[in-house]
Amino acid sequence: ERTYADGPFHFPAFSTPATPPEEVSSNIPIAASGSQTQSVKQEETRVRNDNPRTTAAGFDPEALERGAKALREINNSSQAKKVFELMKKQEETRQVELAAEKAKFQALQAQHETDRQRVIYDEQKKLVQQQAQTKAQMARYEDELARKRMQAEHESQRARNQELVKMQEESSIRQEQIRRATEEQIQAHKRQTEREKAEIERETIRVKAIAEAEGRAHEAKLAEEVNRRMLIEKANAEREKWVTAINTTFEHIGGGLRAILTDQNKLVVAVGGVTALAAGIYTTREGARVVWGYVDRILGQPSLIRESSRGKYPWSGFFSRAMSSLWSKGNKTTTNGNGLGDVVLHHSLQKRVEQLAKATANTKAHQAPFRNMLFYGPPGTGKTMAARELARKSGLDYALMTGGDVAPLGSQAVTKIHQLFDWAKKSNKGLLLFIDEADAFLCERNKTYMSEAQRSALNALLFRTGDQSKDIVLALATNRPGDLDSAVADRIDEVLEFPLPGDEERFKLLKLYLNKYIEKAGEKKPGLLSLFKPRPRKIEIKGITDDVLREAAAKTEDFSGREIAKLMASVQAAVYGSKDCELNANLFREVVDYKVAEHQQRRMLSGASGDA
Ligand SMILES: Nc1ncnc2c1ncn2[C@@H]1O[C@H](COP(=O)(O)OP(=O)(O)OP(=O)(O)O)[C@@H](O)[C@H]1O
Numbered sequence: 132e133r134t135y136a137d138g139p140f141h142f143p144a145f146s147t148p149a150t151p152p153e154e155v156s157s158n159i160p161i162a163a164s165g166s167q168t169q170s171v172k173q174e175e176t177r178v179r180n181d182n183p184r185t186t187a188a189g190f191d192p193e194a195l196e197r198g199a200k201a202l203r204e205i206n207n208s209s210q211a212k213k214v215f216e217l218m219k220k221q222e223e224t225r226q227v228e229l230a231a232e233k234a235k236f237q238a239l240q241a242q243h244e245t246d247r248q249r250v251i252y253d254e255q256k257k258l259v260q261q262q263a264q265t266k267a268q269m270a271r272y273e274d275e276l277a278r279k280r281m282q283a284e285h286e287s288q289r290a291r292n293q294e295l296v297k298m299q300e301e302s303s304i305r306q307e308q309i310r311r312a313t314e315e316q317i318q319a320h321k322r323q324t325e326r327e328k329a330e331i332e333r334e335t336i337r338v339k340a341i342a343e344a345e346g347r348a349h350e351a352k353l354a355e356e357v358n359r360r361m362l363i364e365k366a367n368a369e370r371e372k373w374v375t376a377i378n379t380t381f382e383h384i385g386g387g388l389r390a391i392l393t394d395q396n397k398l399v400v401a402v403g404g405v406t407a408l409a410a411g412i413y414t415t416r417e418g419a420r421v422v423w424g425y426v427d428r429i430l431g432q433p434s435l436i437r438e439s440s441r442g443k444y445p446w447s448g449f450f451s452r453a454m455s456s457l458w459s460k461g462n463k464t465t466t467n468g469n470g471l472g473d474v475v476l477h478h479s480l481q482k483r484v485e486q487l488a489k490a491t492a493n494t495k496a497h498q499a500p501f502r503n504m505l506f507y508g509p510p511g512t513g514k515t516m517a518a519r520e521l522a523r524k525s526g527l528d529y530a531l532m533t534g535g536d537v538a539p540l541g542s543q544a545v546t547k548i549h550q551l552f553d554w555a556k557k558s559n560k561g562l563l564l565f566i567d568e569a570d571a572f573l574c575e576r577n578k579t580y581m582s583e584a585q586r587s588a589l590n591a592l593l594f595r596t597g598d599q600s601k602d603i604v605l606a607l608a609t610n611r612p613g614d615l616d617s618a619v620a621d622r623i624d625e626v627l628e629f630p631l632p633g634d635e636e637r638f639k640l641l642k643l644y645l646n647k648y649i650e651k652a653g654e655k656k657p658g659l660l661s662l663f664k665p666r667p668r669k670i671e672i673k674g675i676t677d678d679v680l681r682e683a684a685a686k687t688e689d690f691s692g693r694e695i696a697k698l699m700a701s702v703q704a705a706v707y708g709s710k711d712c713e714l715n716a717n718l719f720r721e722v723v724d725y726k727v728a729e730h731q732q733r734r735m736l737s738g739a740s741g742d743a
Pocket residue numbers: 473474475476509510511512513514515516517567568608609610629640691692693694696
């Protein structure tokens with residue numbers, strides 16, 4: 132295919148005759164004779180060449196020859212001029228056609244050029260797009276790099292800040308330690324000064340006391356001499372009086388014996404009387420023992436019970452109960468303001484115990500079977516106290532026994548368990564039987580170290596508690612609930628966990644025992660006997676605010692209720708040990724710190740023995 136770019140365009144008219152000569156001849160109105168026309172036709176037929184020869188340059192001489200021949204013929208013709216005109220017109224027409232064709236080719240060339248320009252434009256556009264894309268990618272990459280750089284800088288800044296904060300914290304801790312150390316030194320110095328002052332005072336008192344004692348001893352010595360002499364005279368007179376009396380008595384007895392021995396009737400009566408008296412005494416004593424044993428068995432409290440609201444006998448405790456109810460009318464401060472007396476428990480646990488107490492009371496009222504309970508948790512967290520309060524609130528009697536008491540009973544254990552349940556059934560109100568340290572008695576039956584008697588006792592208990600009871604609520608307390616026999620666990624309806632007291636509970640406990648052991652230390656206790664006991668000294672309390680107690684509560688983390696009660700007992704002892712019987716914040720803190728250190732030591736030891 133030829134294009135403008137390939138070089139000059141060759142019109143096909145120049146290589147081939149535009150109009151075949153025969154056409155030219157047919158178009159000419161030839162007026163020549165028929166012979167001439169015939170000859171022309173013959174000539175045409177002769178010169179016609181369907182495959183005209185061409186030179187290498189594409190020139191066909193035959194056409195030219197034919198043209199010349201035609202021209203000659205035209206010249207000879209009469210219509211030559213017209214023919215020539217016609218040919219000229221034909222030639223012009225052809226020229227116009229060629230010009231149109233040229234214009235067409237030029238239009239094609241222009242179109243081609245436009246296409247080429249479009250392709251170039253598209254290429255350039257693509258290039259520009261690619262460049263833009265590359266540029267955008269570059270920008271993105273740079274942006275990412277910048278972001279990463281910023282992030283790294285941010286990280287390092289943060290690390291620097293953290294380090295700075297850490298250093299500041301460390302420095303403030305150091306400062307705090309220095310401050311504490313200085314405070315401690317000041318305290319120690321103060322204590323030392325106070326000790327020295329007390330020592331001097333004690334020494335002065337001692338010297339004064341020695342001088343006074345010496346004076347008194349001298350006085351006493353003189354008085355003693357006088358007394359001694361008076362006593363000797365009195366003793367001599369007494370001795371003489373007794374000697375005379377004994378002599379007179381023996382004279383009478385001797386006379387009587389002599390009369391009996393000499394008179395046979397009197398001798399028989401005397402021997403018979405003495406024998407009858409001995410027999411009477413023996414019979415009375417044994418009879419009383421048997422009767423008492425019977426009464427004890429019928430009415431008495433089983434020996435397994437350690438503590439009971441019912442007392443050992445129905446009549447016992449009547450007087451003390453009356454006294455304590457009288458006392459409690461005048462003193463309404465025995466409870467700490469909550470519904471569970473002096474038991475301080477976490478709010479949710481306390482609510483649960485109260486609900487249980489209410490439910491138990493309603494159960495009794497509706498003659499429905501009781502629900503058995505299990506209290507578990509670390510030692511000294513108030514399980515026993517809560518059980519006692521639960522029984523009190525539910526209006527039941529309660530009895531407390533310890534699991535550890537069963538094993539030493541040996542073969543008697545089974546009888547005692549039955550006795551216990553028989554006794555419990557006699558309670559009109561219903562009885563809450565609380566078994567403390569339940570795991571010691573009710574542990575898994577197939578344990579190898581369990582004795583046969585113990586196993587039988589457990590079986591007896593299982594037998595007595597097989598059905599839901601309307602008389603007895605069983606409340607078990609243990610530190611190891613996992614050790615209980617599965618049959619025992621199956622009898623439990625309610626399980627309550629008693630955890631170590633939290634911050635708030637420790638504060639309340641400290642407040643409670645401050646009130647009990649310190650504030651009320653000088654008050655008299657209920658009961659007749661206490662009327663004759665010496666009244667304890669009243670303790671002066673200074674500066675024990677709620678803040679001081681909260682500080683102590685924060686320090687005594689992990690303390691059980693029992694440990695907090697003991698801590699306050701130690702505070703009381705420290706106060707009684709001080710000379711002015713006064714409790715101040717310093718003394719309180721001193722005891723708390725000492726107790727906290729002791730607690731940690733104990734934990735370390737138990738941890739070490741646990742590891743071993
Ligand atoms: N929650 C508490 N509220 C008031 N006092 C408490 C509490 N917990 C313990 N105590 C004090 O600790 C003593 C022991 O409490 P209690 O006998 O109820 O504990 P326990 O959980 O039954 O202990 P254990 O498992 O050793 O038998 C109580 O006499 C009381 O002084």
